[in-house]
Amino acid sequence: MRKVVLLGASGSIGKQTIEIINEHLDEIVIEAVSVGNNIEYLSELLKTYPIKRAYSITKDEKLAAEFKDIEFFAGEDGLCEMLEGLKYDLLINALVGFVGLRPTLKAIEDGVDVALANKETLVASGDIVMKKAKENDVKIIPIDSEHSAIFQALQGSKREDVKSLIVTGSGGAFRDLPLEALKNVSKKDALKHPVWDMGAKITIDSATMMNKGYEVIEAHHLFDMPYEKIDVIIHYESIVHSAVEYADGSIIAQLSNPDMRLPIEYALFYPRHLKRNSYSHLDLAKLQKLSFKEVNYDRYKLIKAAILAGKMGGNMGAVLNGANDTAVALFLKDKIHFLDIEKVVIKALSAAKYIKEPTLDEIFASNIWAQNYVKNYFNAL
Ligand code: MG
Numbered sequence: 001m002r003k004v005v006l007l008g009a010s011g012s013i014g015k016q017t018i019e020i021i022n023e024h025l026d027e028i029v030i031e032a033v034s035v036g037n038n039i040e041y042l043s044e045l046l047k048t049y050p051i052k053r054a055y056s057i058t059k060d061e062k063l064a065a066e067f068k069d070i071e072f073f074a075g076e077d078g079l080c081e082m083l084e085g086l087k088y089d090l091l092i093n094a095l096v097g098f099v100g101l102r103p104t105l106k107a108i109e110d111g112v113d114v115a116l117a118n119k120e121t122l123v124a125s126g127d128i129v130m131k132k133a134k135e136n137d138v139k140i141i142p143i144d145s146e147h148s149a150i151f152q153a154l155q156g157s158k159r160e161d162v163k164s165l166i167v168t169g170s171g172g173a174f175r176d177l178p179l180e181a182l183k184n185v186s187k188k189d190a191l192k193h194p195v196w197d198m199g200a201k202i203t204i205d206s207a208t209m210m211n212k213g214y215e216v217i218e219a220h221h222l223f224d225m226p227y228e229k230i231d232v233i234i235h236y237e238s239i240v241h242s243a244v245e246y247a248d249g250s251i252i253a254q255l256s257n258p259d260m261r262l263p264i265e266y267a268l269f270y271p272r273h274l275k276r277n278s279y280s281h282l283d284l285a286k287l288q289k290l291s292f293k294e295v296n297y298d299r300y301k302l303i304k305a306a307i308l309a310g311k312m313g314g315n316m317g318a319v320l321n322g323a324n325d326t327a328v329a330l331f332l333k334d335k336i337h338f339l340d341i342e343k344v345v346i347k348a349l350s351a352a353k354y355i356k357e358p359t360l361d362e363i364f365a366s367n368i369w370a371q372n373y374v375k376n377y378f379n380a381l
Contacts, residue, residue, distance in 0.1 A: 008094035010038035093118045115267040117143035124318040126221030141267045148263035149241035149254035166243040168235035172207035213306025234293040301342045315358040315366040322370030323348035
């Protein structure tokens with residue numbers, strides 16, 4: 001039996017991970033889980049699986065009284081405390097936000113492989129995380145569909161033969177809107193993603209394509225590839241999840257219906273491609289066509305900003321992340337316009353103090369600084 005810890009169990013990726021685990025209960029056992037505030041869901045999980053440790057942001061005394069054999073953790077350091085001394089084989093990190101960073105590092109330090117869906121881990125601290133993973137001989141297995149596709153397309157190849165990584169993106173809710181029209185788009189418009197059904201934050205990040213910018217930074221770290229060798233291309237149908245171009249001109253892509261359960265399952269069982277029960281196979285004949293388009297970087301300024309932040313490295317990923325988080329939150333509260341997001345993120349990047357080799361504390365501080373920068377910027381207007 002493989003013992004796993006699932007962080008972020010009540011989120012979209014977390015719940016789909018549970019679905020996959022349910023199909024493989026003869027192979028996988030959940031040792032510990034974390035949720036945010038969804039105590040009801042945590043209670044359901046504790047009733048269903050032989051879980052030993054559980055985390056929620058605030059401790060629920062009623063739950064603790066009901067499940068006396070389970071160790072409960074809460075609070076800021078609770079996630080790492082929950083991992084301390086635990087024997088397990090894989091950390092599935094499906095947390096959203098900076099809170100995902102320290103548990104990833106904790107698992108790496110303990111020599112445990114990480115299946116990673118948490119973006120902040122690599123966007124903000126990719127240098128530290130990948131260096132530690134190498135030192136501890138730990139595998140970081142991507143869950144995100146694009147990185148899973150690249151990871152699959154790289155299997156069995158030599159890194160020096162790779163010409164470029166091709167990251168595909170849907171282009172988000174406004175991909176067909178004229179540039180001038182972007183000024184007046186509403187929150188409701190932005191939340192209509194053409195293909196994927198995701199949370200509000202990531203759907204906005206998809207509309208601005210900041211999400212793609214993050215994914216370029218993640219790809220750089222995960223696959224140790226210079227930014228010059230990572231391309232982004234718009235792909236309408238979200239069937240080609242990304243690709244690798246080799247020196248001989250071969251492009252190897254991974255295709256499937258857009259369903260996150262596939263990359264989750266691959267991350268859990270890599271390098272195996274297991275028989276699929278619960279989701280549909282892709283029918284190429286039915287699909288008939290795949291379409292692609294070049295990215296217009298004037299329209300998607302945040303991809304460029306992200307690549308620039310990535311190239312600078314240091315604390316700039318943390319600044320990028322903090323500024324964007326706050327800007328998107330303000331947009332979702334109808335406080336700022338859609339195009340204000342890119343404007344303020346770019347301003348934050350140029351205003352930030354650059355730290356070339358930041359400590360983890362400096363990374364956290366840079367993130368907070370950027371959040372405050374964005375808040376103050378709009379308060380001052
Ligand atoms: Mg993605």
